[in-house]
Amino acid sequence: FSASGGWxxxxxxxxxxxxxxxxxxxxxxxxxxxxxLGVPFVPRTSVDAWLVHSVAAxxxxxxxxxxxxxxxxxxxxxxxxxxGGSQAVQGxxxxxxxxxxxxxxxxxxxxxxxxxxxxxPDAGGCASEENEVLTEKHEAVDHxxxxxxxxxxxxxxxxxxxxxxxxxxxxxxxxxxxEAEKTTECRNERHLNGTDTSFSLEDLFQLLSSxxxxxxxxxxxxxxxxxxxxxxxxxxxxxxxxxxxxxxxxDVNLHEAILLCPNNTFRRDxxxxxxxxxxxxxxxxxxxxxxxxxxxxTNLTGFLSPVDNHMRNLTSQDLLYDLDINIFDEINLMxxxxxxxxxxxxxxxxxxxxxxxxxxxLDSSHNSTSVIKxxxxxxxxxxxxxxxxxxxxxxxxxxxxxxxxxxxPEPSKLCHLxxxxxxxxxxxxxxxxxxxxxxxxxxxxPESTSExxxxxxxxxxxxxxxxxxxxxxxxxxxxRAKALxxxxxxxxxxxxPVDSFNSxxxxxxxxxxxxxxxxxxxxxxxxxxxxxxxRKRKLDIILNLEDxxxxxxxxxxxxxxxxxxxxxxxxxxxxxxxDLYHDIFSRLRDDQGRPVNPNHYALQCTHDGSILIVPKELxxxxxxxxxxxxxxx
DNA sequence: AGGGTATGTCATCCT
DNA sequence: AGAGGATGACATACC
Numbered sequence: 001f002s003a004s005g006g007w008x009x010x011x012x013x014x015x016x017x018x019x020x021x022x023x024x025x026x027x028x029x030x031x032x033x034x035x036x037l038g039v040p041f042v043p044r045t046s047v048d049a050w051l052v053h054s055v056a057a058x059x060x061x062x063x064x065x066x067x068x069x070x071x072x073x074x075x076x077x078x079x080x081x082x083x084g085g086s087q088a089v090q091g092x093x094x095x096x097x098x099x100x101x102x103x104x105x106x107x108x109x110x111x112x113x114x115x116x117x118x119x120x121p122d123a124g125g126c127a128s129e130e131n132e133v134l135t136e137k138h139e140a141v142d143h144x145x146x147x148x149x150x151x152x153x154x155x156x157x158x159x160x161x162x163x164x165x166x167x168x169x170x171x172x173x174x175x176x177x178x179e180a181e182k183t184t185e186c187r188n189e190r191h192l193n194g195t196d197t198s199f200s201l202e203d204l205f206q207l208l209s210s211x212x213x214x215x216x217x218x219x220x221x222x223x224x225x226x227x228x229x230x231x232x233x234x235x236x237x238x239x240x241x242x243x244x245x246x247x248x249x250x251d252v253n254l255h256e257a258i259l260l261c262p263n264n265t266f267r268r269d270x271x272x273x274x275x276x277x278x279x280x281x282x283x284x285x286x287x288x289x290x291x292x293x294x295x296x297x298t299n300l301t302g303f304l305s306p307v308d309n310h311m312r313n314l315t316s317q318d319l320l321y322d323l324d325i326n327i328f329d330e331i332n333l334m335x336x337x338x339x340x341x342x343x344x345x346x347x348x349x350x351x352x353x354x355x356x357x358x359x360x361x362l363d364s365s366h367n368s369t370s371v372i373k374x375x376x377x378x379x380x381x382x383x384x385x386x387x388x389x390x391x392x393x394x395x396x397x398x399x400x401x402x403x404x405x406x407x408x409p410e411p412s413k414l415c416h417l418x419x420x421x422x423x424x425x426x427x428x429x430x431x432x433x434x435x436x437x438x439x440x441x442x443x444x445x446p447e448s449t450s451e452x453x454x455x456x457x458x459x460x461x462x463x464x465x466x467x468x469x470x471x472x473x474x475x476x477x478x479x480r481a482k483a484l485x486x487x488x489x490x491x492x493x494x495x496x497p498v499d500s501f502n503s504x505x506x507x508x509x510x511x512x513x514x515x516x517x518x519x520x521x522x523x524x525x526x527x528x529x530x531x532x533x534x535r536k537r538k539l540d541i542i543l544n545l546e547d548x549x550x551x552x553x554x555x556x557x558x559x560x561x562x563x564x565x566x567x568x569x570x571x572x573x574x575x576x577x578x579d580l581y582h583d584i585f586s587r588l589r590d591d592q593g594r595p596v597n598p599n600h601y602a603l604q605c606t607h608d609g610s611i612l613i614v615p616k617e618l619x620x621x622x623x624x625x626x627x628x629x630x631x632x633x
Numbered sequence: 634a635g636g637g638t639a640t641g642t643c644a645t646c647c648t
Numbered sequence: 649a650g651a652g653g654a655t656g657a658c659a660t661a662c663c
Contacts, residue, residue, distance in 0.1 A: 524642070528640085533653085
């Protein structure tokens with residue numbers, strides 16, 4: 001885990017995709033696998049540090065108590081008892097990230113600062129906290145009923161203490177997040193201080209065994225390493241890392257199961273946005289899941305079934321109104337993964353386009369330098385899981401951002417770490433392990449990490465015009481519409497009259513994202529047709545002009561021929577006139593019977609048709625006079 | 634490798 | 649004011 005260098009980084013890699021694994025085994029299998037690994041739970045992130053801290057300090061009881069409290073709280077029962085006066089866990093070197101420095105390698109240590117400090121609690125500072133988040137969340141949904149349900153399951157000997165912890169957690173749930181976090185930190189500090197050892201694992205599993213959902217199906221205490229084994233050394237603690245992380249990560253699946261509808265076309269009420277209400281979801285959604293240590297196809301829905309079942313009783317609207325719009329969108333996209341033929345990469349590519357003006361530009365700030373080009377042969381993961389590219393970890397990096405987690409209006413809330421280049425290799429490594437674990441990938445396959453990832457915008461647009469497989473036969477907008485479950489075809493969207501279009505938009509409950517996409521589809525479709533018409537028209541104009549040119553050239557040739565013929569006729573006429581002149585003058589005689597010199601005389605026709613023989617001098621002067629008269633006129 | 638073509642898309646103007 | 653048409657410009661895939 002530490003080698004992957006991504007306990008926080010995985011928050012960047014959206015863990016939801018894993019739950020989309022169609023091959024996910026039933027929940028009982030997870031627990032069996034957990035048991036096979038000999039570890040009841042897997043702490044993650046900060047709890048790793050705490051656990052390690054406790055183990056390193058030789059305080060097995062502390063770790064024991066921590067695990068017990070965490071597990072107990074995960075059942076909705078109770079966590080560790082809380083006493084007053086505690087300070088933040090970060091104080092005095094209690095920073096869970098700092099505490100990791102001992103057992104964890106330097107690479108991981110370097111990544112710790114990248115995680116926003118404010119998110120330490122959200123990021124699941126400790127396993128108990130994460131489970132408490134779950135508890136708080138579903139308690140927030142229905143406080144009293146869950147509380148009572150939990151109480152019924154608590155054994156009598158633990159009832160008082162559990163009740164107290166429940167009350168504490170209830171208070172936490174009712175408090176503002178910051179206050180709850182502070183309280184959690186206080187509790188965590190008590191874990192560190194070893195003051196909270198009110199529960200043992202035996203107590204925990206006695207409690208859990210009472211769960212009707214058989215949460216601990218097939219698990220006996222003998223299968224579970226006791227604190228002694230935990231304190232055996234770092235290997236044991238590392239083992240705890242693994243499986244606790246798995247367990248906690250399943251909360252994402254829980255919320256998907258609760259919130260996601262196959263055809264979610266909800267009209268969101270922007271006024272219902274509450275940043276506080278989303279915090280638990282943020283925590284849950286942003287959980288880092290270490291792939292290497294994640295059980296294949298694990299599904300803890302059953303593990304959290306009390307919460308699940310309870311929340312299922314709520315309407316989607318009830319839940320949605322409590323969700324931040326961004327979270328909803330994210331979940332909305334998440335639900336796509338539950339659909340057949342869902343291609344997460346399609347979604348990521350479709351929505352991760354910087355040029356989209358429909359709000360689908362999932363990662364406009366995407367650092368191109370941190371993107372890796374996926375091999376053209378298929379960067380697309382067709383395994384049906386979001387963000388889990390099988391053969392190209394680089395593309396998965398992109399996909400993870402683009403698919404579900406990709407739509408991050410506020411990435412900082414969902415990603416634990418920044419997306420700096422320095423973290424990129426670690427990220428790749430993480431994904432590499434992740435994929436290998438989840439989908440039996442080929443980690444040894446040559447990676448294209450050195451290749452620049454094609455910017456998903458233009459290239460993908462164009463590429464979509466030339467589909468490579470059947471799914472790609474859909475246009476980009478068709479794929480988008482399919483991905484967002486838009487209940488209309490692209491042709492309908494583009495072709496329907498504007499009145500019908502507007503009424504359709506108002507008639508259906510569509511998310512802003514869907515409406516925006518529909519409008520974009522319509523605009524693009526219209527413009528596409530307009531562009532085609534424009535080009536056709538332009539081509540027609542060009543062809544018409546070419547025809548005109550040909551016609552004019554032909555006409556020019558004809559006119560040239562006519563001109564030549566006319567010139568020829570004129571010349572013939574001139575010749576005839578000349579001959580006639582000479583014929584006439586050869587016959588003319590003056591008063592003395594001498595021939596008239598045609599050089600000195602000219603023939604002139606009068607208006608009455610008579611012909612006069614005029615000396616050329618007079619003809620020239622007469623022409624001058626007529627010319628002058630013409631000028632005067 | 635470079636040029637030409639086809640196509641989608643965007644920006645902008647106009648109706 | 650908004651929808652849509654028209655079109656230049658750009659990017660990209662393909663030949």
